[in-house]
Amino acid sequence: MLPYATIEDAAAALGRNLTFAETFWYNYSANKSDYFLYCHNILFLFLVFSLAPIPMVFIELLRSNSFDQYKIQPKARLSLSEMFRCYRDVMRMFFLVVGPLQLVSYPSVKMVGIQTGLPLPSGWEIIAQLVVYFLVEDYTNYWIHRFLHCKWGYEKIHCVHHEYTAPIGYAAPYAHWAEILILGIPSFLGPAMVPGHMITFWLWIALRQIEAIDTHSGYDFPWSFTKFIPFYGGADYHDYHHYVGGQSQSNFASVFTYCDYLYGTDKGYRYQKKILRKMKEELGDGGELNGGLYSELKSE
DSSP: OOSOSSHHHHHHHHTSOOOHHHHHHHHHHTTSOHHHHHTHHHHHHHHHHHHTTHHHHHHHHHOOHHHHTTBSSTTOOOOHHHHHHHHHHHHHHIIIIIHHHHHHOHHHHHHHTOBOSSSOOOHHHHHHHHHHHHHHHHHHHHHHHHHHTSHHHHHHTGGGGGGOSSOOGGGTTOOOHHHHHHHHHHHHHHHHHSOOBHHHHHHHHHHHHHHHHHHTSSBOOTTOGGGGSTTBOHHHHHHHHHHHGGGOOSOOOSSBSHHHHHTTTTHHHHHHHHHHHHHHHHHSOOTTHHHHHHHHHHHO
16 A cells, blocks of 8 residues: 555655656555555466467467467377366366465565555566566576476476476466475565565566466467577477476476576487487478477487
8 A cells, every 4th residue: 555645745755746657556556455466466367377378279279280380299189178177277276276375475575575656666677677587487496397307206296287298378387286386486586586566576477477378388489579588498498398298307497498508408309409400401391290209209
């Protein structure tokens, strides 16, 4: 709740007129508690989990040659009922674990100093903090993910997420309840280290989930803007990890590729890409080589 009775009081405290965004924020948040504002995360996550994968559902069902050429595992197809079942399971975990976790974690948000007041952060400040959040999450997530691929971690927890060897957008948050809790740590670590405004925190939570949905889409589109992000893994990179499954000791990174490169856990993927390029050059058509080559490597 903002400590100003009127917009004029807020402007006087800032020593300037409020920007359009700050005026909008004042009108929306002035009489709302910080806890209520924080709980917007539940709504944002619900909308992201429900709506962001929908375009890929239509593409999967359309089965058009225009899109199929970009499908990473062309022989793997899911029906509408199978995709809905995945969404249903995700929503069950959302209401039983994710939502309640958001409701009880507010004290930690207040403790690290995430703000809800004025002034609002500048665009550059938001971008800089988001970059830090992504880097911190990516590094810590890498090591947790590696742990989840040890024998105990995989068999007891992580195998649930790997039920989809050809991932789809709705499978991004599909996981064991313990994995959801564990991976909440790297997601919160960046904001804890570099606390910002609640709006930045909202953006971070939403963008991280949208990114996860993108990397689980099952399609590698050449026009995706993520192709211009340095060291970004993307759908093709993470799809390899899913196809190899429990045997995978490769491509653990959640967003970027630098950790896998530094620690040598992308060798299988790089070898696969090298052989695939060679086969494409020899045959003159990549066609449906991905699935076949994945199968060869998986059996080794």
